[in-house]
Amino acid sequence: MLACAQTNLQLFAQLRAAAWPAADLARIRAAYDLGGHLVSGVFTPCGKPLLEHLVGTASLAAAFGRPVEAVVAMLLHAVYTHGDFGVRGWSTPSRRTEVRRVVGREAESQLWAYTLLRWNGDTRPALRGRLDALGGPEREAVVLRLVNTLELQMDLGGLYCTSADGRRRAIERQGELMIDMAERLGVGALAAALTDAFREVRAASVPTELQNPAGGPRHRFVRPLSYRRTVPGLVAARLHRFLARGRDAHD
């Protein structure tokens, strides 16, 4: 099965080996710095830090030859839904401005297209039907959603959470559809990797004892015990959640 980086060090090693120019490495570093700060303390349902998942998706995007803006977007792909932007990040425009300042307009636009793309069991069949009509950033966002789906299956990660059965059923139901989407988007290597990953998930079993007992179906935040959330920070987070209600949660 395909391997991918899970730490910033492995990601830099991968990109250096692929002869990425120094300017692009600096952009990746800046995105990692921002992402690491925003999702610090957030864990995926299988129990690994969300930052490691972000790195994994960026690594896969790079391995599949996606442009640098897409790789940067993947390093930040969950910050609008799970990032702690603090008091100043109470509104979506202020959050977007901050991200844009760090990673540039194009990468942020790609990230925003990813965030807005509705991606679930109900929307995927319709998306497949209109792949040819999708514009650049939206089309790339579909590729990146597929990359995200692949990363979630790496090392059977999707089976080490309490929602493992639901995730396995989703693959049974729509695995072929997602593989077909990757092929129609012209990313054959991604289609092949998804095929392998889904096959492995179907065949594998994980003892229920190892399914992350603290992780439900969603990401969770683990507070450092010496710290408390500030009241303004709490108000800003609640206000943003209210204003952004209805937007798709990160899968």
Add this chain to the structure above:
Amino acid sequence: MTDAAVAATYAQTIVQLYRQLRAREYALADLCRVRDAYALATVLFTTRQQSSGKSFLAHLVGTASILANVGAPAELVAAALLHNAYRNGDFGDGGRGPSGARRTVVRRAVGEGSERYVLRFATLPWRHAFADYHTRLADLPPVDVDVLRLRVADLLEHLLDLGPTLGDEQEQHFVERAPAVATLALALGHASLTDEITRQMVAITSAPVRTGIERAYPRICTPRSFRRRRLLALAEAPGFHWLLPWLQRPATGNG
């Protein structure tokens, strides 16, 4: 402990570690011990990172993975996931070191055997003693010998993926200590770890020229909406250290 060949890569995430342990046929009870150790590690090190920017949890998992690769018992693998708990773990008490309350927290999570390793990791002299251990292994109790294995794995993990090239001076200490620790690994019967340390050192010394991404990260990556608890901040201020013992109580979970 057998000295199997060291794999080219090590686990960096808990699911990779599970995969490795299952492939090596560790028993389910052992896996559950590892699960419990990781669960506590996520609380104690939730926002901690190394100066290279790598998450501290990835380092803990990597250390455990190196030990699992040489067939270490589950008690030691679980201890590796908490090896720096008494020095760097955030128990919410403002203290440092193995207090009774902290030891209770660790013992409850991983049991007496693993906690003994974690405690000894914090108390076994190292900074000024590491170069001599290979000459007096026969005089050491078994627990100390196992903790030296843990020390070797810890150092090797710090060297992986050119980590010291991105970190601060503390990461450089690991590079400086590497030759002596490689000798210690050999004396412990882990020639494969000696080879691996040597290989990583060659990679570090022949690393590409600086590319502009080398800057040290802060050790704690505090979420923006959070601040240090008032009482702790007060207790850490000059003249108020007498408050610290009042804060030394078992961490009760996460809210």
